Amino acid sequence: MAVYTEVSDEELSAFVDSYNVGALTSYKGIAEGVENSNFLVQTETGPYILTLYEKRVNPSDLPFFLGLMEHLSERGFNCPTPLKNREGKALGHLAGRPAAMVTFLDGMWVRRPSVEQCEQLGVAMAQLHKAGEGFEIERANALSVGGWRPLFAMCANRADEVQKGLQNEIEKELEYFEAHWPKDLPKGVIHADLFVDNVFFLRGALSGIIDFYFACNDLLAYDIAICLNAWCFEPDDMFNVTKARAMLKGYQSVRPLSLEEYNALPLLARGAALRFHLTRLYDWLNVPEGAQVTPKDPIEYLKKLRFHRSIRTPMDYGIER
């Protein structure tokens, strides 16, 4: 649930008038997203999404995020496209915040994706990786292996409040990843947050992908690893190999994996599980006063991490190349 900044009708009307989209007729705060304030804005020409970037977003990253959405859209990838205002700029200011308006994407996210939807996700993810080629701005992944130890340092001494022995377990994971994280796999632009609520479907078909505010340059297969965790576990924490196979089949129909990428999947999936476990652990232990967002349970990703730790090769999942 997220509207952190109140906007008055006068200032929003003036902001909308700086674009060539007709006059504002309505706006509603959207109860989704945990990083920024989002509004569904209606003007005389249709619906748009307005985002006010809150303090967790670094303003210097905005040219990357907005430029990437524009780059992907131009290459036919279905994602929100930033509107340019009358001065030709995608980035404006509203209510003391950096702000942008993007096109509205039809479709809905699915609470429990089907095998077929996992396959479609695989196809779209590979298309995203291909469409990202040639994008000129670079953004390092602040939440890759190098970012985990500083993040853990901010909550390590309280980790055992969540589960006894957790501090020691994570410490060992960090040492392992710092020694073994792959460096020579294919790199490119990744979404880095392809959870089910960022992927829309309409009438059975994937209609687009949203929320590029974690996108960065990193190992392409790391995006797959994130999705193995986010899409292929059932509510009872069991890994659904049929979904994983479908996702990889879809992905490889567009961009086949190298043998090195394929073999790295268990390690990458374990690392991706640690990354989301750590951010959830931090948020869990640091709920701000008056928080309007319920933190997500870090245990879910701890279980996924342990599962992947038990895997030696993708064959152990049941995934053939």
Added chain:
Amino acid sequence: MAVYTEVSDEELSAFVDSYNVGALTSYKGIAEGVENSNFLVQTETGPYILTLYEKRVNPSDLPFFLGLMEHLSERGFNCPTPLKNREGKALGHLAGRPAAMVTFLDGMWVRRPSVEQCEQLGVAMAQLHKAGEGFEIERANALSVGGWRPLFAMCANRADEVQKGLQNEIEKELEYFEAHWPKDLPKGVIHADLFVDNVFFLRGALSGIIDFYFACNDLLAYDIAICLNAWCFEPDDMFNVTKARAMLKGYQSVRPLSLEEYNALPLLARGAALRFHLTRLYDWLNVPEGAQVTPKDPIEYLKKLRFHRSIRTPMDYGIER
């Protein structure tokens, strides 16, 4: 901020298909309203508002609320109109909750209404009172004078936590109102919650009124009293008599007040202040675990109550009949 119930795309699609509005293409939870879950739904025929009625709404009141919106719409009053499903019913069920879809109303609520907007509100409120005539279902006002003592009983012993002496002060107010509340003023259907966020304006003109979930049968002038409090005080807690005069002028251009109604305004405004003070006091002292709504400060309405207590006749406000 309010989406209390998660809805899956499958169940919402099926629900929308029970109406003759085309297929569902998108839906977003709306971060407004504190009683129910609201979604902005887009279908092939346009935008609609879907409301899931949460436990603070008594299901037996829903025929009154939905019937009233239909009754008012039929008489040309601008408010959301409930859609009838293929079985001819306005009330359905979704995700284990009573649910309804209503037409989407263009316009935006104003954070700081102008004098002119107060006048327009007065006009619309009187039109609402007139349009409500002939509506056949009755609903008593559970939050009129008879409901205040039971409400206070649930938080009286903690009232002094908010301000020293408050328990005693409210006790005296209750005694006063129970002895002096008027009984013979004109009655009808009132909105009973005409705060600024329930009144939409578009291009300077009032475009409609929403949220009829406190509507009931009560003294018509009590609605005016609620609006004197909600629209005619400035952020520094000062009463703005120019706005109050404009509101009454607008109201009386459609429905002139009787002398008895005019003379009762200070008492009714004081009572309306107590009513909102009491619900805010209760909510302030009873924030549920994991609440996603920040309770409103009860002191604001205590100040309004004390201001009205110092008034003998509407002439003391500066309002002539």
